[in-house]
């Protein structure tokens with residue numbers, strides 16, 4: 001476990017596969033806890049390459065149920081089972097998806113109630129803090145899936161378009177993870193955050209840089225990078241902070 005708070009990029013890619021990037025996955029580590037945000041394809045391999053240990057993960061938080069954020073979850077859970085984990089694991093995900101994800105795991109012959117460790121699936125709630133050892137994590141509902149709201153998942157079951165961004169506080173540090181968003185308006189809560197880990201697919205970078213300056217962000221880490229992505233190079237639109245394009249394995253100390 002880390003001595004300071006760090007954010008490790010396990011998957012810097014997005015919905016379009018890239019040979020050198022896993023899809024979305026990030027590990028927040030503090031001396032007290034270890035939290036995996038999103039678990040897309042390739043995240044487990046990246047987790048192992050980063051020298052992480054399954055036992056140390058206390059909590060998994062899934063921002064929304066697009067495949068590039070959740071399709072590695074069942075495989076990751078399978079690894080915890082095979083590693084003979086004993087400690088309870090909390091898995092937070094959109095409340096609308098809890099029952100469906102449990103069914104999908106059972107379809108894969110992963111019967112979590114028979115695991116040697118308790119798995120608690122908990123629905124995320126807008127603005128309701130997630131209990132974590134020493135860190136505060138607040139989900140903020142965003143508009144990434146709003147356009148798909150109300151489409152039927154199955155007979156009589158409509159989705160509600162749940163997708164979240166996250167505001168976090170650890171000691172004096174305040175930072176945020178965007179997940180996938182619908183527009184930069186979703187991230188207004190980031191004002192005053194030191195670091196913003198932000199997806200780069202559903203936004204325009206010049207607008208991001210201008211907004212980040214007005215929010216007094218000091219460091220932008222660009223995530224969710226699809227093939228052919230152009231970071232904009234030196235064009236940072238007046239943003240006076242640091243811009244860091246993510247790579248798999250990158251460790252970002254949160255206190256600097």
Ligand SMILES: [Zn+2]
Nearest residue numbers: 014015068180
């Ligand atoms: Zn995505």
